[in-house]
Amino acid sequence: LEDAVRPAAQQLGSLGEAVKGTAGHMAGMEKQAREQQAAAERALHEATSQLQRDAARGLEEALRPAGQQLAALGEAMKNAINQMAQLDRTGREQQSAAQQASLEDIAQALARNEFVAFFQPKIAMQSGQLKGVEALARWLHPALGEIPPARFIPLAEESGLIVAIGKWVLEEACRQISVWQAETGQRVVVAVNISPRQFAAPGFLAHLEELLATTHVDPSCLELEITESVMVEDAESAIALLHRLRALGLKLAIDDFGTGYSSLAYLSRFPIHKLKIDQSFVRNMHAVSEQGAIVQATIGLGHSLGLTVIAEGVESETQRAMLSGWRCDEIQGYLISKPVPAEQFVLLLHEQV
Numbered sequence: 001l002e003d004a005v006r007p008a009a010q011q012l013g014s015l016g017e018a019v020k021g022t023a024g025h026m027a028g029m030e031k032q033a034r035e036q037q038a039a040a041e042r043a044l045h046e047a048t049s050q051l052q053r054d055a056a057r058g059l060e061e062a063l064r065p066a067g068q069q070l071a072a073l074g075e076a077m078k079n080a081i082n083q084m085a086q087l088d089r090t091g092r093e094q095q096s097a098a099q100q101a102s103l104e105d106i107a108q109a110l111a112r113n114e115f116v117a118f119f120q121p122k123i124a125m126q127s128g129q130l131k132g133v134e135a136l137a138r139w140l141h142p143a144l145g146e147i148p149p150a151r152f153i154p155l156a157e158e159s160g161l162i163v164a165i166g167k168w169v170l171e172e173a174c175r176q177i178s179v180w181q182a183e184t185g186q187r188v189v190v191a192v193n194i195s196p197r198q199f200a201a202p203g204f205l206a207h208l209e210e211l212l213a214t215t216h217v218d219p220s221c222l223e224l225e226i227t228e229s230v231m232v233e234d235a236e237s238a239i240a241l242l243h244r245l246r247a248l249g250l251k252l253a254i255d256d257f258g259t260g261y262s263s264l265a266y267l268s269r270f271p272i273h274k275l276k277i278d279q280s281f282v283r284n285m286h287a288v289s290e291q292g293a294i295v296q297a298t299i300g301l302g303h304s305l306g307l308t309v310i311a312e313g314v315e316s317e318t319q320r321a322m323l324s325g326w327r328c329d330e331i332q333g334y335l336i337s338k339p340v341p342a343e344q345f346v347l348l349l350h351e352q353v
């Protein structure tokens with residue numbers, strides 16, 4: 001049996017050898033395949049990286065001109081901004097040069113008698129009777145036509161020219177008082193706006209005294225409208241001057257009341273006759289209840305101080321009715337009349353008779 005089996009066992013043994021050999025061969029093939037795969041992956045990775053590098057370089061090259069353009073644009077913008085700043089500077093210089101020129105124009109206008117006074121009536125709330133007029137300066141420019149005070153009063157104030165303009169308006173007011181009295185027999189009270197600079201100018205009181213003496217105008221026909229701002233510099237001397245003006249027999253009113261330096265402590269010491277409620281309060285009082293409250297309280301304040309209270313800038317019947325309900329004494333505004341030339345105002349005077 002042993003002999004019979006031996007060849008089979010030998011065959012089995014060599015079969016085992018053959019299998020072992022095949023397995024080794026297969027492991028070798030597998031390793032080779034793995035190495036080939038890794039090599040392929042490396043090659044792919046390198047190729048991709050190269051591609052990415054190429055793409056990036058391509059992009060960079062493509063973008064370079066855009067970048068340069070952007071830088072150039074930035075430069076251009078910087079230049080434009082510089083130019084604008086320069087233009088702005090030149091503009092401002094030219095503007096102040098123009099203001100200089102118009103200052104000369106104002107002085108020339110005064111010398112050439114291009115100023116006229118317009119007059120706006122004030123009426124008693126209850127009776128509707130004419131109580132007086134406010135003289136308002138107008139510049140009748142030969143080429144530009146009517147120039148409103150807002151266009152020249154601030155500049156005149158700043159430069160001091162207002163003193164000369166104000167003097168002229170006072171003289172014009174006195175002249176008109178005499179003319180109207182002669183023409184209609186009526187004593188018209190004319191209110192004149194006195195700028196803070198004019199009020200503080202040396203010789204203001206002396207000029208008024210001289211004016212009253214030479215024109216023989218009844219001082220109670222002349223009313224001075226001053227603003228609270230005259231108190232800012234030196235309240236004590238302002239109060240002293242007001243006393244002297246009142247002693248002359250002039251009427252005194254605080255204009256634009258409520259917009260400035262409203263010190264109630266000083267107000268009680270002002271020897272004045274009248275409070276003018278600023279038109280900015282009157283304008284909105286029917287719509288804004290707080291503004292209405294201010295107007296109503298101001299009327300009460302004025303009355304407790306023994307003052308006459310007038311509202312300016314009255315444009316509507318609604319405003320008139322509200323003011324009437326609050327016992328405001330006088331009103332002035334477009335509802336009654338716009339400021340008009342003297343010749344037109346005299347027609348109104350004739351109607352009154």
Ligand code: C2E
Nearest residue numbers: 136137148149153169193194195313314315333334335339
């Ligand atoms: P102000 O003294 O408050 O004069 C009232 C202004 O309101 C005037 O403007 C008048 O025309 C305007 N006004 C009157 N009623 C109404 C109204 O119902 N509605 C509206 N929207 N406005 C009305 P104007 O004549 O342009 O004067 C403006 C300012 O110029 C005056 O304000 C005054 O501060 C100043 N001013 C005018 N003339 C002189 C002057 O001779 N000397 C001085 N120092 N200032 C003057």
Ligand code: CA
Nearest residue numbers: 134193225255
């Ligand atoms: Ca006024």
Ligand code: CA
Nearest residue numbers: 255256278312
């Ligand atoms: Ca006013």
